[in-house]
Amino acid sequence: MKKFKRFTLGGIENKVFNLVLFTIILMMAAYTAVIAYQSNNLNKLVSNTNQSQKESITSISEQTMYGVLNNNLLQSTQMEAYIAEDVFGDTVKVINVVADYTNKLFDDPTAYPYREVNLPNKDKDGEISVQLLTEEGVDINDETIKNEIGLVGNLTELMSAVYADSNVDSCYVALPYGVMVLVDNHSASKFNENNEIINIQIKERLWYLGAKETKKLYFTDVTTDLFTGEMSIMCSLPIYNGDELVAVVGADLFLNDISNAINATEKQGSFVCIVNQNGNVLFSPKTEGVFSPTTNKADALDLRQSTNKDLALFVTDALDHATDLRLIDFGTDKYYVAGAPIGKVGWAILSVVPKSLADSPSIAMINEFDAIQENAIKSYNNEMNHALTTIIVLVLIVLVLGISTALILSKRIVGPLTLITKRVQSLGGDNLQFKMEKAYRTKDEIEVLAEAFAALSEKTIQYIDEVQRVTSEKERIGAELSLATRIQANMLPSIYPAFPERKEFDIYATMDPAKEVGGDFYDFFLIDDDHICIFIADVSGKGVPAALFMMASMIILANNAKMGKSPGEILTDTNETICRNNKEEMFVTVWLGILELSTGKLTAANAGHEFPVIKEPDGKFEYYMDKHDFVIGGIDDIKYQEYEIILKPGSKLFLYTDGIPEATNKDKEPYGSDRLLNALNINPDLSPKDMLKQVRSDVDKFVLDAEQFDDLTMVCFEYRDFKK
Numbered sequence: 001m002k003k004f005k006r007f008t009l010g011g012i013e014n015k016v017f018n019l020v021l022f023t024i025i026l027m028m029a030a031y032t033a034v035i036a037y038q039s040n041n042l043n044k045l046v047s048n049t050n051q052s053q054k055e056s057i058t059s060i061s062e063q064t065m066y067g068v069l070n071n072n073l074l075q076s077t078q079m080e081a082y083i084a085e086d087v088f089g090d091t092v093k094v095i096n097v098v099a100d101y102t103n104k105l106f107d108d109p110t111a112y113p114y115r116e117v118n119l120p121n122k123d124k125d126g127e128i129s130v131q132l133l134t135e136e137g138v139d140i141n142d143e144t145i146k147n148e149i150g151l152v153g154n155l156t157e158l159m160s161a162v163y164a165d166s167n168v169d170s171c172y173v174a175l176p177y178g179v180m181v182l183v184d185n186h187s188a189s190k191f192n193e194n195n196e197i198i199n200i201q202i203k204e205r206l207w208y209l210g211a212k213e214t215k216k217l218y219f220t221d222v223t224t225d226l227f228t229g230e231m232s233i234m235c236s237l238p239i240y241n242g243d244e245l246v247a248v249v250g251a252d253l254f255l256n257d258i259s260n261a262i263n264a265t266e267k268q269g270s271f272v273c274i275v276n277q278n279g280n281v282l283f284s285p286k287t288e289g290v291f292s293p294t295t296n297k298a299d300a301l302d303l304r305q306s307t308n309k310d311l312a313l314f315v316t317d318a319l320d321h322a323t324d325l326r327l328i329d330f331g332t333d334k335y336y337v338a339g340a341p342i343g344k345v346g347w348a349i350l351s352v353v354p355k356s357l358a359d360s361p362s363i364a365m366i367n368e369f370d371a372i373q374e375n376a377i378k379s380y381n382n383e384m385n386h387a388l389t390t391i392i393v394l395v396l397i398v399l400v401l402g403i404s405t406a407l408i409l410s411k412r413i414v415g416p417l418t419l420i421t422k423r424v425q426s427l428g429g430d431n432l433q434f435k436m437e438k439a440y441r442t443k444d445e446i447e448v449l450a451e452a453f454a455a456l457s458e459k460t461i462q463y464i465d466e467v468q469r470v471t472s473e474k475e476r477i478g479a480e481l482s483l484a485t486r487i488q489a490n491m492l493p494s495i496y497p498a499f500p501e502r503k504e505f506d507i508y509a510t511m512d513p514a515k516e517v518g519g520d521f522y523d524f525f526l527i528d529d530d531h532i533c534i535f536i537a538d539v540s541g542k543g544v545p546a547a548l549f550m551m552a553s554m555i556i557l558a559n560n561a562k563m564g565k566s567p568g569e570i571l572t573d574t575n576e577t578i579c580r581n582n583k584e585e586m587f588v589t590v591w592l593g594i595l596e597l598s599t600g601k602l603t604a605a606n607a608g609h610e611f612p613v614i615k616e617p618d619g620k621f622e623y624y625m626d627k628h629d630f631v632i633g634g635i636d637d638i639k640y641q642e643y644e645i646i647l648k649p650g651s652k653l654f655l656y657t658d659g660i661p662e663a664t665n666k667d668k669e670p671y672g673s674d675r676l677l678n679a680l681n682i683n684p685d686l687s688p689k690d691m692l693k694q695v696r697s698d699v700d701k702f703v704l705d706a707e708q709f710d711d712l713t714m715v716c717f718e719y720r721d722f723k724k
Contacts, residue, residue: 001540042416052424059277060464073338078322080272081340084258086541087167088344091235091253092217093164099237099249100628101158105151106241115153120197125188128164130156133190135178136199145177147197159183160566161635165585168251169225169232174202175247184252189227200226207234211248215240219345222255222282230254233345259283279304279315289332291352314339318348321666321707327355343668364680365463369456376445376452383445415439416446417486423452433457491536491551491560492521496689505532508688509715510696512708519546520657521713522553525562527594533561535592537632538609538657549586553578553632557590562611567592567605568642571632575607579636587633590649591655596608600647600719605640607632610658613680617650620679623673649721654680654691659710663699666706688716696724 092678105112120131132149134140140149152173163171163183180202192198202208205226212216218232230667236250258274265272267286271293273284280300286292290311294300303315310328317323318339326337334355343346419439427434434457440450498507509522519539526532533559539546556577570592580586591612593604604612608631615621629640647653656676663671677697686694692714699712 011235014620021651022194051579054531056427056460062459073336073351073353074325077252077272077338077349078340080351081322081342081349082542084274084347084349085344086341087258088219088235088342090166091168091251092344093167094162094171094251095217095237095249097162098155098159098171098173098251098667099434100135101155101240102152102247102249104199105154106239106246109151112151112154114147114150115156117149117153117156120187120190122188122191122195126185127187127244128160128183128185129187131182131184131187131190133180133182133197133202134199135202138178140179140295142177145175145179148175148177149179149181154461155181156183165634167253169230169254170252172250173247174208174250176203176245178202186228190583198227207250208248211238211250212245221276225252225254228254228304230256231259255283269357271352273350273352274342275303275315275319275348275350275526277319278302279319282347289691291350315348315350318350361680363465365459368459371454372456376449379445379448380554381445383448387444399445412562416442416450420446420450420453420689433461458707491554498524499526502597504720505595506688506718506720507534507716508692509536509713510692511711512714513711514542514708516661519550520659520713521550522713522715523554524715524717525558527562530598531594531596533594534653534655534715534717535561535590536609536655536657536713537588537590538711538713539588544711545584545586549584549588553588553590557592561592561594566642567594567603568640571607571629571640575632575638575640576636578633582633585633587631589631589657593653595647595717595719600649600651602647602653603642603643604645605629605642607640608634610656610661613654613677614645614647615652615654615680615684620684621654623677649719649720651719652684652688653717653719654692655715655717657711657713659712660695660699660714661707662704663703663708663712665703671702675702688718691716 010629010664013290017078117130117132118587120133121129130153132140138145140146152175154172158169159173159181160183162168172181172182184627190198206220206223207218210220215238217235217237220236222233223378224229224230225232232252232254238245239247258284261284262272262274262287271285271291273286274282276282278300279302281293281303283293284291284293290301290303290306290308304312304319304556305617306312306315308328308330310326311330314323314326314328314337319341322340323338328335328337336353336355336358337350339348339350416439419437423434434450434453436450436454441447492511493509496508499505507524508526511518511520511522514720519542520537521539522534522536524532524534537550537553537557539550539553553574556574557570560573565573571590574590588607589609590607591604592607593602593612595602604626606628608627608628611623611625613621613623626643627641630638661671661676665671675698676695679695680691681696696712697712711723
């Protein structure tokens with residue numbers, strides 16, 4: 001043994017020193033290995049948890065966004081199609097109103113005075129004016145032509161009124177002689193640069209030829225207005241006197257508002273566009289790609305023939321019916337799409353949303369999660385380095401404290417991590433809350449990691465709560481619509497037999513709304529012991545606004561009837577009341593009759609409603625072609641005319657709204673008045689209740705699975721022998 005200062009080399013002291021030194025070195029090596037092992041496990045845990053959380057976030061977000069898109073995009077697309085349908089429907093209503101009065105003129109031309117129609121006047125530009133236009137070479141002083149122009153002149157006040165109250169940009173009636181009477185507010189456009197009135201080839205115009213060839217209501221393709229150069233579409237209807245074409249009624253609808261509205265829909269890559277019946281894009285905010293509109297018809301792309309089969313099938317379906325939500329791959333990107341037809345013109349409206357936009361909430365959450373995780377890992381690494389330095393110093397100072405510290409630190413690291421792992425693995429379903437517990441508060445990187453998990457789970461729960469809140473709000477709206485449906489149903493008579501003590505008549509009625517709430521209504525009640533009032537009506541539009549207008553109209557009609565007024569007076573006073581405060585410009589068609597039970601005398605008036613159907617005793621049902629006055633709420637100061645019918649015991653009266661003849665099958669074919677009459681005459685002696693069942697069954701067989709677009713309302717009244 002040798003002495004070296006205070007140490008004895010080779011002695012017990014040296015061995016103890018060597019043992020302690022070796023123990024310290026071995027402990028440091030072992031602890032370093034343990035730390036490395038635990039660190040590796042922690043990294044794997046973080047990585048696996050990160051991946052699991054990302055997959056969970058992505059799955060929940062994609063399912064939620066798809067559900068939101070599936071509901072909202074389909075509803076908004078169908079609503080936009082309905083609004084566009086209403087715009088073109090307004091044009092059709094204008095055509096039908098003018099056509100109805102044109103028919104009356106030509107049915108009895110001697111009953112109307114000669115009304116002069118003047119040529120266009122530049123000084124009236126900007127004013128609603130009636131103008132006479134001709135083809136080149138037409139002699140308007142020819143006696144025959146002059147007389148027919150004077151006959152059509154009786155329409156000028158009506159044409160001016162409907163032009164002012166609608167969204168059409170011109171309204172006109174053309175005669176086969178090459179002349180037309182036109183109403184608009186841009187008379188200066190009828191003059192050329194030499195200040196001469198423009199002569200047009202009236203009988204060569206697309207709207208004239210289309211109406212003449214199809215012999216029914218006709219819409220042209222999108223074209224340029226001859227006078228103003230505006231993008232427009234024309235609607236026309238031929239008028240026949242027997243087999244002779246005597247006139248063509250038409251109207252122009254400028255499409256600038258539709259074009260501007262479509263161009264304003266682009267937002268964050270999503271947009272709305274319109275395609276015509278040929279699959280060509282008419283309006284779109286896109287300037288390039290398959291959804292960009294083409295001004296040259298010859299170069300227009302038919303999307304139904306696209307090489308992208310999913311796109312071709314989607315456009316074909318959208319032109320036929322409202323589609324489901326679909327995902328189409330365009331190579332560079334994927335898009336969610338939904339479509340609905342605009343039936344009046346055969347077009348379709350398409351809504352397009354990039355999948356990347358729908359995925360953006362999920363991507364944002366993943367990015368935020370990555371940022372939180374990155375900060376947690378940085379904090380963890382910093383804390384780990386500091387801990388290792390501290391441990392090495394403590395081990396070098398005191399062996400026992402070093403070993404104890406190593407064991408404590410090992411337990412301190414592994415224990416909380418095990419708890420965190422078990423808690424993370426248990427997350428799922430409704431249990432997504434990761435809460436901070438006392439075991440995680442280690443004042444180091446483990447606590448930072450636990451706080452990161454807690455923050456992430458809190459954001460996930462908030463996101464899910466927001467989705468649930470939106471879903472709950474939709475359910476609330478649905479419940480309110482259901483309540484509105486019940487309230488509306490309770491407004492109509494529904495208890496049958498309605499008058500069990502009265503044996504001299506029987507009555508039954510039904511109303512099936514197309515939406516949650518409808519615009520059709522009916523009512524019947526005894527004014528006194530010998531008079532019963534019956535009416536049926538159809539409000540313009542659908543949904544909640546129509547239902548509110550329906551309730552007000554029903555109350556006003558019933559109140560006037562119970563005051564002892566005649567049918568004509570009831571409709572006249574009701575029209576004045578409604579026109580007095582009709583800012584929404586809604587209207588209602590009404591048929592109303594009062595039957596004197598002791599004599600069978602039925603006094604009735606018709607405000608633009610469908611023809612009633614009457615069955616004589618031992619006979620068949622036939623339409624009663626009564627005179628139609630104008631609709632209620634359309635024009636004030638109208639005095640409604642009434643007429644009388646004598647019902648014999650055994651007679652039946654059938655009333656209905658236009659939802660019956662206009663019900664369509666999947667091929668867009670209307671049920672029609674002839675089928676209705678045939679259905680009534682299958683067994684004309686049925687009771688009123690069974691008669692309505694018979695008609696509804698026939699309509700259902702015709703329509704099958706096609707969507708119901710209008711309310712279906714019917715009333716059947718049977719007049720029996722009052723002496724029995």
